[in-house]
Amino acid sequence: MASPKKKLQGLVAATITPMTEHGEINFSVIGRYVDYLVEEQGVKNVFVNGTTGEGLSLSISERCRVAEEWVTKGRNKLDQIVIHVGALSLKESQELAQHAAEIGADGIAVIAPFFLKPWNKDALINFLKEVAAAAPALPFYYYHIPALTGVKIRAEELLDGIQDKIPSFQGLKFSDTDLLDFGQCVDQNRQRQFAFLFGVDEQLLSALVMGATGAVGSTYNYLGKKTKQMLEAFERKDFSSALSHQFCIQRFINFVVKLGFGVSQTKAIMTLVSGIPMGPPRLPLQKASREFTDNAEAKLKSLDFLSCTDLKGGDMEACS
Ligand SMILES: CC(=O)N[C@H](C=O)[C@@H](O)[C@H](O)[C@H](O)CO
Numbered sequence: 001m002a003s004p005k006k007k008l009q010g011l012v013a014a015t016i017t018p019m020t021e022h023g024e025i026n027f028s029v030i031g032r033y034v035d036y037l038v039e040e041q042g043v044k045n046v047f048v049n050g051t052t053g054e055g056l057s058l059s060i061s062e063r064c065r066v067a068e069e070w071v072t073k074g075r076n077k078l079d080q081i082v083i084h085v086g087a088l089s090l091k092e093s094q095e096l097a098q099h100a101a102e103i104g105a106d107g108i109a110v111i112a113p114f115f116l117k118p119w120n121k122d123a124l125i126n127f128l129k130e131v132a133a134a135a136p137a138l139p140f141y142y143y144h145i146p147a148l149t150g151v152k153i154r155a156e157e158l159l160d161g162i163q164d165k166i167p168s169f170q171g172l173k174f175s176d177t178d179l180l181d182f183g184q185c186v187d188q189n190r191q192r193q194f195a196f197l198f199g200v201d202e203q204l205l206s207a208l209v210m211g212a213t214g215a216v217g218s219t220y221n222y223l224g225k226k227t228k229q230m231l232e233a234f235e236r237k238d239f240s241s242a243l244s245h246q247f248c249i250q251r252f253i254n255f256v257v258k259l260g261f262g263v264s265q266t267k268a269i270m271t272l273v274s275g276i277p278m279g280p281p282r283l284p285l286q287k288a289s290r291e292f293t294d295n296a297e298a299k300l301k302s303l304d305f306l307s308c309t310d311l312k313g314g315d316m317e318a319c320s
């Protein structure tokens with residue numbers, strides 16, 4: 001059985017894949033990106049080539065090169081680097097898993113194949129098992145994101161007996177709002193040392209109550225520090241501060257969701273907050289509009305998520 005050096009816990013940033021204006025991957029800024037996460041956001045775990053990283057929009061060789069760059073630049077700086085290796089083709093997924101093992105990644109994660117879909121638990125488990133077997137020494141995480149894959153097999157059902165089939169199974173990344181399903185994953189696996197990583201950043205506090213051991217999300221790229229304050233308040237059982245922090249984060253996410261929020265917008269926000277050019281997304285996604293970026297910037301400033309000198313105290317709505 002694969003045994004991670006340390007259980008994956010706390011915040012995990014779902015990394016953005018930086019691109020040039022011409023749509024090529026901008027490998028040159030990944031080193032700076034690692035330093036920014038560690039030094040400015042206090043985030044030391046990353047989830048590479050997932051939804052936010054446009055993993056499914058990259059070629060296999062690009063995915064390998066991105067993974068290599070994170071592993072190289074993250075060495076001695078990051079705690080854990082998990083590579084998403086899900087693909088529609090089992091062969092490609094296995095190739096990516098093997099590659100992740102070769103370069104020394106700390107774990108692999110896989111989504112359900114989403115074009116020709118597994119229609120029941122056994123079909124999905126069989127697919128996942130074959131991918132995991134290509135990198136048997138690497139901790140394996142199932143990435144549950146039914147709204148995007150269309151595969152609605154409940155995580156609770158999938159986890160039942162999963163280690164018998166996939167000995168390297170170490171945890172779940174749960175990107176859904178069904179807290180009954182999530183809570184039952186935790187409740188039914190109490191004896192096992194699984195990582196339960198929640199993936200809906202605006203609802204993380206509810207998932208912590210249900211037993212989440214960590215979180216993977218796009219907003220931890222730029223709200224990592226803020227979210228850590230919430231985790232710390234929760235740890236010390238100061239639930240009223242934890243709730244204030246969650247509401248503060250919600251005010252921002254609610255604002256951008258109403259404007260239309262996705263990977264393109266995440267790239268624009270991260271460029272603003274970190275100063276590192278993340279560039280446009282790759283087609284079929286389209287670049288966030290100037291209007292979006294201006295509105296997001298004003299909101300970030302008023303919530304004090306972005307240092308600013310041009311706002312008067314009266315215009316601020318910063319939370320403690
Ligand atoms: C669909 C999607 O990309 N979900 C992300 C991770 O799973 C989240 O981090 C969201 O971006 C975040 O919760 C904001 O809605």
Ligand SMILES: CC(=O)C(=O)O
Pocket residue numbers: 014015047049050051052053199216217218
């Ligand atoms: C949010 C997340 O986990 C992803 O981008 O894959």
